[in-house]
Amino acid sequence: MIKQFFVILILSIVGYFLVDAFFKVPFGEKRDNVGNYYIEKSPVDLKVSNSVTAIVVNYRGFDTLGEVTVLFLAATGLGSIMYRRKQKGEKEVRAKNPSSRIIQIGSQILFPMIILLGGYVFIHGHLSPGGGFQGGAIIATASLLMLISYRKFKVSHNAITWIESIAGVVFASLGFIGLVLGRTFLENFLPTGELNDLLSGGIIGIIYIAVGFKVASELTGVIDTVLLNNRPEAQKEN
Amino acid sequence: METIFTYLGYFFVALGAIFLFLGALGIYRMPDLYTRVQAGTKASTLGAMSLILGVAFLEPDWWIKLLIMILFIAFSNPLSSHAIARGSYKHNLKPFSKEQVDAYEEVEESKEEQK
């Protein structure tokens, strides 16, 4: 009884402060000094038309490096949890039933188109909405389409590891080159070019391409791990 | 600046909207999954394609991207509906009609006989 009383007391105190704080948040006021700084400065300093990309990759580039590291750790952890040693004579089965011929041929046609879209999204990350994370996720959905429609489609984990490592090394080494040539980590040392040009923004384009490859390979690896370790016989008994 | 292309564009956009509405109505009115998939896919594919075609008439600068979008819809939409219909057939979903004509099974059987 006393326990319940304390629970209610604590909940009501927390609720009071939450409601109080909620009503103190000003709505509809302009408090965007930092935002205005980024919007005004990113086309002038960095010649980047998408200011979100300028914030993510240049002004807050270190955070993006941490984000990529978190994704890498998540993929690695999933791989180590889902790892299962193959028994003798066990086939690598990803899909239970083979897809029909229509789906196989259609996904063959769609696969390069989705890859093209993903590449477009992360190559034009500094010009149009999108970027490395989005493009990488789109490419991962393309490989997912192939994995679930073809039984024989295999993703080479060796290649995934290499692409991921090279992309990570490119990102980090660009940061260190900026540290050597300029003043800070990930400083933009390349010429920035013209506004609205594909070759603009200095290191932003290169970093986003590296992030795109890294995210694409990581998510493809995650999907392949989950698909490979499924046990279709478990469903039959339920 | 209203040329013939503007009116063509508005015509195609309106046509696409009508087809999309008919597709939604079909999904609402049809009795079982197969007919719903059929109504939804055919009408919405045609509707979306003609809508994008209308946008291509209205904004001629974008036509190459819009053409790729039309191609993508033309490939992906029938594929997904085929996958849905085939998956529900494999899960023994019975159609609404009482006359049980199963052409797909006959095709499958003939395939197996050939093997």
Next chain:
Amino acid sequence: MIWLVIPVIVLVMMTIGAAIYAVVSKNLLYAVVSTGVVSLGLSLMFFILQAPDVALTEAAIGVALTTIIFIITIRNTTIKECCDEKKSKIESKKGELK
């Protein structure tokens, strides 16, 4: 301008309804599909609120990848959320035996 609010309200209702259904539903497959609907509504809302970058991420990851990974996981485990404790214990034992 007021007409722009109506689709947003419909979208918000759809998202909240799908989220509630995802919590309530006993069939895990329906729950996963309705979380996909939640992601779709969120992605459209991000697009309306002029954040196309976030909308792209939400559409690719929330609608496609997460849903598919959950569906694969459900296919490997059970499809029903079990409310009976004894039954779930028996089922988990069955799983261990395999």
